[in-house]
Amino acid sequence: MSETTTATTDVEEKHDLTVVRDVVAKYRGARGSIIPVLQTVQTHFGYLPMEAVELISKSMRLPMAQLLGVASFYAQFRLTPRGKYMVKICCGTACHVKGAQRMVERALETLDVEAGETTADKVFTIERVACIGACSLAPVITVNDDATGYLDVDKFAGIIDDLKKSEKTGDGE
């Protein structure tokens, strides 16, 4: 899946909610439409901006408690903007055994973020995920959906450093 990385640079920035209006219009009245609506909105913004959820709530007459209940249940939904690089560290059994936790800790040290958070400069988001089905390559991470395996803490730090550098020199992507 190729996600558009419309890097949201400013959280306070007002979002253009046309996408939300369109998707709400498409699904109005249909049962079981919460997930596809949230998915569409998340794909567009990279996360679920609160104003967007509020608009969905109002126009589809769905309570906020229900919408955010769904959003917080599924790992796929995020309520905070994601960074340019979404780094998912697999913490499934195989990866765990091969030291995934140490990579999580390293990320915390070098980037000053907890798992599930985005760095202040909005470049990295670090997430712990369950088995991604590549156990033979354990431990595995994905960066914006590209997987890299056979890692150790240093290799992991190297990848992060490279990404940081390319970001500074401006030839990211």
Add this chain to the structure above:
Amino acid sequence: MSDKETVTLKIDGIEVTVDKGSKVYDAAQKAGVYLPGLCYDPKLTRFGGCRMCVVDITSRGRTRGKWACCEPASNGVEVTTDSDGIRKKRQIMMEFLLMYHPLDCPTCNESGACGLQDAAFYIKQKKGRAPQKRRNEPLLIDNPVLERDFNKCILCGKCVIICDEIQGKRAIDFQQRGFEAEVGTELRVPLDCDYCGQCLAVCPTGSFQDHTEDYKGHDWEYTKTVTTCPYCAVGCSIVINTKGGKIVKVSSDDYVGVNNGNLCAKGRFGHEAYQADDRIKTPMVKGGSGWDLACWAPVLDEVAEKLKDIAEKNGPDSIAVVVGESLSNEDAFMVKKAFGEGLGVKRIDSLSNMRNRDLNSGLMTALGSSAPIVSYDEIKKAGAFLFVGCDAEKENPVIANMIRVAMRDNKTPLYVANARDTLFEPHEKLRVRYNYGGETALVAGIVTAVLNAATTDRAKELGKSAKKISLKHAEEYSGVATKDIKTLAEGLTANGAPMIFMGSEIFDHQAGADIARAVADLADVTGGKALLYREYCNSQGVNDMGIGADSPDGDLFTDIAGGRVKALVLAGADPSVFARDGKSVLDAIGKAEYVVATSSYMNASAELADVVLPSCVAVEREGTLTNNEGRVQQWRKAVEPLGDSKPDWRIFSKLGSLLGVDCGCSKIDEITSEIAQKIDGYAEITPKSLMWGGQQVSYSAESVSYQYGTEPMEIPASDGYTHRVLFGNSLYHIGSLSHRSKALTEIENDVMAELDFDEAEKNGLSEGDNIRIESEKSSINAVVRISDSAVPGIVFIPKSFSDNPALTLAGRADAATMVKITKVASE
């Protein structure tokens, strides 16, 4: 009930017959057999899956383990609810629950009334094998009535489901997942909802706690008295919990009364009002330097002498009595007897009557009887619902619960017609907005469309000649498109008899009686029922007791001001708040020669009285009251009267005796029986017949005239006054009692004036702004509530706030009340 199919089965050897469709769980309950289930509630349709209700069911020689809450009861099966095997299964489930549920019983207010405790104890749960894991979340108190302890939640889901299915709010839901999973608001934002406490009532654990109870005792220490809620006209049964003569909390009981355990915030949390500190405890007589405390006997002698004197000098018409609509039938009956028979007073009236006599006493009785009286049971049977000028959720919240349950169970379609957009979830089929003043045109238009389509028997019989208006005019006058009018007509007749609800907006509408006649007409042609919401807990009964029946025409307060009426008795009534144009009302009362008031609390009208007599509140007395559906129910005494206060019927029967009336030996049952003899429709109402669930009045048939004007109401243009007022009630306050409740005033203490979003924005007003609302008559302070449901040019104002009484804005004969709104700086 007889038309229902039933099944018979055996629960632990006890034979029991239940309605088809019931679950084995229901059958066990009926047989009086306890099951330790934690997530089942017969009034909800979905449930979690605690697996604690597992039972063995033997059918055709085979025994299988089943969940009692999922298994339909069927003929001939035998159910075993307990055995070593069953217990073992339950213990395993309980072990899991107790891994996370902290064993905090010593510090839990639910202890003793906790479903989890009962279940664990019943299955003889010993300590589990797995280590405990605590969440250790601090207690969350983010609203005035409900405390949350997330640690104690077992995620049974009942609170989420009742909030959704019955309350229609879904203010809470499952959040997060895994060990973090919790039930609550999104992102733990403070709970902002109806505060009905239905969630609290169904929660089997102490995860929801009643903040008003606040560790005052344990459930097993409480004395429980079932009585009738003294707030609105729904007539819910409430259970008063007392300890040492003090009210601790109100709980609900699913199995008594009309409300199936549902209550609104007023009924459940408004109990602090009853024993509030500022109750009047002693008779008071105005002396030179203020109020002197007095003893009953000499005060009553003095009152009787004074009234006799005035009647002798000026004739009985110089005395008037106003009866509050939160008094019991016996109170009202006694007032009428004492003054009617004792002094020949004819002007014994209620404020609702004085505000809209034609609607209140004329039509209400007629609507009730011609329909014939509309019972809440009809809600279950209705083919469709139509709201006209009615905000069900706020006005009669528990009727809204009943409607929602019918919509859930029968998919009954709901149609809404209003001058503003009242909320009602889940989705109504069609919502139309009429121009204020065009109500009759709209309703008559629907009548026309029904007659045109001639799909109902009655429409065929009447034929098109019964039409009151053409569709073209209906559209023109009401502003509702012909297409929508046709849809309404179709929707109301498609599934059988519809039920039409009118709300208090009709009550304070000058064309109210015509609107009600039009609605009665619509009910007639569709074969449906019409119900006009009454406001106070005994508005109907006070009317039935003949209050207002013999009143002369003419405005009471004008007559007092003009000296024609010299003495005024206020029996539990405060016209300064609940009559229109309160300022002139107070002026008039100030001019009266002699004023006597009975009240539980001081109020602006009583301040002007010569004598104030303390009456007890509902929970301190006995009596009967008649609700919205004409059901007579009882007040039962839960606590002793505070100080020297007495029930009004006793005060007035003493006074009556002093005025020479034979008031019997004044036992309340005797008055109830006298009512049965003398009041139309009450013949069957005897103290005995009221023991269980009350009994409905059977009014004799009176025919309604379906004649009404359909022209849009003329609303005089008024310079500078920009908004028309719709008067109504807030969800949290009605009458004067609710304002004495700490919890309810913490939830809402300001007059929240609802304004349209765009319009408010244009005028620089936003949510929470302080405003001044001014009419030609007076002005009040309010706070802006921006509402998606408001309409430009209309401001909705709840009317029961005594500091800022909205009805003072209205002239007594205004066609519409016009106001202007200015922003005031908040201090």
